[in-house]
Amino acid sequence: MILAGDLNDFEFSTAISKLTAAGLTDLPAALLDSDRYTYIFDGNSQVLDHLLISPALVTAGYAFDVVHTDSEFTARPTDHDPQIARLTIP
Incomplete structure (x- = not known):
């Protein structure tokens, strides 16, 4: 399963905590603190976009x-950065 x-x-x-407590892995949470953001607001880097996968996929x-292509720049098509995952499907 992918969410x-x-x-x-x-x-x-609370919502993300319930999803991870149910067994899903939030992939951004696995990144180093310095890389763990998908959005920057008022100078604060934050994770608002999530990619959660089931234990079988983990x-x-x-x-x-x-991929920090948007959040760090003023001229951008969106204020959120894209996430890229390569999954091995069992």
Whole structure:
């Protein structure tokens, strides 16, 4: 299972915590603190976009990154950065 999108909620929120408590892995949370953001607001880097995967996909293997192409620049098509995941489908 894959749940992805602009959930407009922080990684420490109740909703995200319930999803991870149910067994889903929030891939942005696996990044280093310095890379863990998908959006910048008033100089604060934040995770508002999430890509959560099921335990079977975690076990099968994955690669994940947030490509910081938009949030750090003033002239941009969006204020959110794209996320890229390469999943091994069991």
